[in-house]
Amino acid sequence: MSVTPEDIEKVALLARLSISESELPEVTERFSKVLDLVDELNTINTDGVVPMSNPHDMTQRLRADTVTSHTAREALMASAPAQASGYFLVPKVID
């Protein structure tokens, strides 16, 4: 077992996932299996291999710096659960 239930709880919190007490052992086991596979891959010598950041063997195409999108606030905000005065509203965030 390469990860502990505590690791899973921490990662779940960071990802805002709710994992119940009863699910925890199984998730921990499955997570461990994935990481064990990664550990196995880590034994392969990859010296001199450029990390593949994307499966397409291409480089980024760039776009000209021009404004092409125009205001469609009403349409874009239509699905927001709460809004006022042009703002999306969320529960009070206090720092």
Add this chain to the structure above:
Amino acid sequence: MSWEMVMGLEVHLQLATQSKIFSGSATQFGAEPNCQADPVDLGMPGMLPVLNEEAVRHAVKFGLGIGATIGERSVFDRKNYFYPDLPKGYQVSQFFAPIVCEGVFEVPMADGSLLPIRITRAHLEEDAGKSVHDIFPRETGIDLNRAGTPLLEIVTEPDFRTAEQAVAYLKALHSLVTYLGISDGNMAEGSMRCDINISLRERGTDALGTRTEIKNVNSFRFVERAIHVECERQADILDDGGRITQETRLYDAEQNVTRSMRSKEVANDYRYFPEPDLLPIEIDAAYIEAVRATLPELPGAKRERFVSDYGLSEYDATLLIPNHAMASFFEAVVNHCHAAKPAANWILGDLLGALNRSDIAIEKSPISAQQLAGLINRIEDGTLSSKLAKQVFDAMWEGLGEADEIIESRELKQVSDTGALETMVAEVIAANPDQVAQYLAADEVKRKKLSGFFVGQIMKASQGQANPKLLNQLLLEKLAAQS
């Protein structure tokens, strides 16, 4: 115990582009909320980012400006965290392979020395939106206009030991990026925001202490104050035998204190991984050279040239250089009057004073460079005394025309006619026999002082228009002839 402050800075610089880093939305500051956010910026499902070429060019310009290595192949990564103003739940940034690698930035200090600051890296990323806490009583408002604005995050090594060094670095950086034209550098609008990593260690030791990070300080003055209060806070804790907690803090300018950000209590773990929606950026030597060819003269080179070509003092050059517009104004004045030192004095003195009082930028100066040069020419050729010149300057400021027109219409010409001056001198000497006797009895040093009386009288009689140089010469001759 004596503590040494150790600091590193992270600057978030908004790049001057028309559109966002990954979308075609406008980037203008101050628009109505959520009017400059399109489906890409809002993180709508299925939307794909397309990189803005200008953001890449600006980043490369910055790298070349500090002599840094440009990453031949840089890659975007996702920085994962949840916050309401970050619609996707991740920020597209560069973690493993930044576009700008190590460099050294030489910061001019007040004493004329250069302080080398090591730049660790600079990477491209997208800005988040804004959370508004003070409009709605029970909710937080979210404005995503800023989401997706291109940022260059510039990270230094922990090379700062004083607040003065940190502020000098920020000012020099501000000057560099505005010279390069890659950012408007408007701190009040958040175009340049600074995070300060700060720790203390016992003076004379090498190991770094536990640091805190003060986030988002947005003025030079606040940076200086935040550093001082955080340094005091840490010193108090350490002096009492306590320990510093590694945490993120905010500077409260009103109370002049730093506060822990409670919302970030859970240690940040951003779980970076390569952004699958973007391909690597490859930058070849030809591109780098093409960008290099577009670089303007940078502040360091300009400072040297102002000292060597115009004979300015380091001090004057240091005052003229940081503001690109002011340096250009100076050169334009000198082009028209060929008197560098007076040009610097007028710009840094009367002109800057008047501009500051009226809160006008030098780009919008009511007195143009050519007009100021016209005034300086009339001082240099003896038409105007410095006193008269100030009157002409004030009239020019009011928009009453060129120096020559004002001199003409107000008959402000300095009297340089020897005959007229001789008559005035003779009259004053005749009218003040006691002072003449005193003068003749005095020694060399006292005579200098006493001659001021006669000069004053003649200036009064001529309504300030007597040529002071010529007047002095004639007066001394006449007085000497009395004995």
